[in-house]
Amino acid sequence: MPYGVAGVSVLRADRIRSRERPDCGCAASAVSGNDGGVNREKMCTTGGGAVLEILALLKTYISMGFPCVFHALTGLYCPGCGGTRAVWFLLHGKIWTSIRYHPLVFYTAAMAAVEWGGYWLAKRTGRPRLYLRRYGLVVSVGVAIVLVNWVFKNYMLVVRGVDLLRPVW
Secondary structure, three states: OOEOHHHOEOOOHHHHHHOOOOOOOOHHHHHHOOOOOOOHHHHHHOHHHHHHHHHHHHHHHHHHOOOOHHHHHHOOOOOOOOHHHHHHHHHOOOHHHHHHHOHHHHHHHHHHHHHHHHHHHHHHHOOHHHOOOOHHHHHHHHHHHHHHHHHHHHHHHHHHOOOOOOOOO
16 A cells, blocks of 8 residues: 555545545545445545544454553562553443542542632632642652552452452453
8 A cells, every 4th residue: 555644645546536436445545434424535544544543443453451560570560561441341331340440530530620629719709828739748659559559459369369350341
């Protein structure tokens, strides 16, 4: 398949002229389907095609799961194991499942919301004391969450023989 700027797949001239196959084989066609709702010729030759290509690639990788080199070499979980699945479940509204896979993901989202909310409230009311900027505390709690999560999951895996990161879907 020919590639245009930045490796984005483009339609071949014979497909554009003949209109026999409106599906060019790029992610824009896969995402939009054949309903004609998206101008695939324009999407494939512009940045929109690149975005859809990247999204399709990410969807494929996330559905397969990223391999963990640390786990492959040692048989133990790394401190970040389960993070990708936790993000996926959090984005799909399954908060408890997200926390089960990696509690740091939910903690990070919650702390970001609290910090942004405090900043917005301080700006809106003109009271800077409402925005306390407790970065040291937030980071310390995050590090503690990672360490406790890592030790607990490896304890359950090695001593109890329970795989807590087994896929639930």
